[in-house]
Amino acid sequence: MIRLLLADDQALVRGALAALLDLESDLTVVAQVGRGDEVVAAALASRADVALLDVEMPGLDGIAAAAALRAQAPGCRSLIVTTFGRPGYLRRALDAGAAGFVVKDTPAEQLADAVRRVHAGLRVVDPDLAVQSLTVGDSPLTDRERDVLRLAEGGDTVAQIARSAFLSEGTVRNYLSAAIGKTGARTRAEAVRLARDNGWL
Template identity: 65%
Template sequence: MIRVLVADDQALVRGALAALLNLEPDIEVVAEVPDGDGVLDAVREHAVDVCLLDIQMARLDGIAATAQVRAAVPGCRVLIVTTFGRTGYLRRALEAGASGFVVKDTPAAQLADAIRRVHQGLRVVDQQLAAESLAEGSNPLSERERQVLAMARDGVAVAVIARQVHLSPGTVRNHLSSAIGKTGAANRIEAANTAAQRGWL
């Protein structure tokens, strides 16, 4: 049996995924968690083979949880199952160590097959998203640009961002200006929205 963990912040989605997968003769959902914080403990407690993780969850997102699991329990595989089929998310998930990335409207039989393939050590990626990712290229934003842009998206003033990230206001403005240029946006809010839509933040 392939021992599976399902992590999703929506109880209905979590329960539906678990119910569908438990119909498979070789898959058993042994743990369900509502956020990324509980993933690693559940993996250890239930000897999980494959984690199904959503990306946007409270406290710790699915990409950060992926990195945690892969560092602490390398034998456990991670399959990202998300509503947000964005190329930036795909790249970040694979960089964090995910073995697969599929969207939530994937048919149940294909999802079960993806779990089996990931469990065997293979990589499974939504084909359309993979093609878009190749066409779009990698995330052009530096780590610092991502950081200040994410804060700017929340409406934080430059002076406040500067204090929080221990940079001068001029340096923060330079990072924001660079991010605006890289996203082809007119201002920092538009740049932040563009970056978020592409999964770069």
């Protein structure tokens, strides 16, 4: 029996996934959490074999939760199951140690098969997303450019971003300018949108 942990901040989605996966004779859902920062503790307590992680969750996103699982609960493999099929997310998830990445509209039998394959030590990636990822390529942004863009996403001024990031205003302007150039955007709002759409943030 393959023991599953479900992590998704939407209770309805978690319940639907649990109901579908519990129909499989070799799969059993042993834990459910609604926050990314609860994943490791739940995995350890339930002795889960595979954690199905949403990307966007409070506390810790699914990609960071996959990295935490790899470091603190290596016996539990992670499979990202998300609405947000963005190429940049795929690369970041695999780099963080996720064994698979599928989108939520994957048919139930394919999702169950993905779980089995991840449990068996294989890597599973949504084929359409894999093609997109190869087309888009890796994120061109540095970690600091990404941090500054995340802060800019809320509409903060350069001065506010500088205070939050412990940088000078000139440095913030330089990072924003570099991010705008690298994303091919005309404004910082467009740079944020493009980076978010590609899964680089």
